[in-house]
Amino acid sequence: MKDPIKSHCDLVVYRMAFDIAMKIFELTKSFPAEERYSLTDQIRRSSRSVCANISEGWRKRRYHLAFISKLCDSEAEAAETQTWLEFSLKCKYINNDTFSDLYQTYNNIIGKLVNMINNPKPWLLPVKK
DSSP states (O other), rough: OOOOOOOHHHHHHHHHHHHHHHHHHHTTTTTTGIIIIIIIHHHHHHHHHHHHHHHHHHTTTTHHHHHHHHHHHHHHHHHHHHHHHHHHHHTTTOOOHHHHHHHHHHHHHHHHHHHHHHHHHHOOOOOOO
């Protein structure tokens, strides 16, 4: 039997998003200095925002539409991160294998978020009357 989910940190999708954001942080340490205020900052921000929006959504589970909205924001940030990964590849800051691994992980994260968005009921808190 699975342990009950007590916080956003227990969600598989949150753990995946957090772990990959940390990988991106480490990876971007090697990006050129001239990218500091553009690509480096943007990919770090969007990758971290995936996690932040999941945690915000988790705390808004009483409100069906607010919960879905935050998950949609998280999905959008994951897609944005994929775009920054494409730029990183084309600029030759990362290799094809690294790109493929990171991009596929974001595809998995997006898939999990879409499943939660399309089936939010198990995640929502009951509304007290």
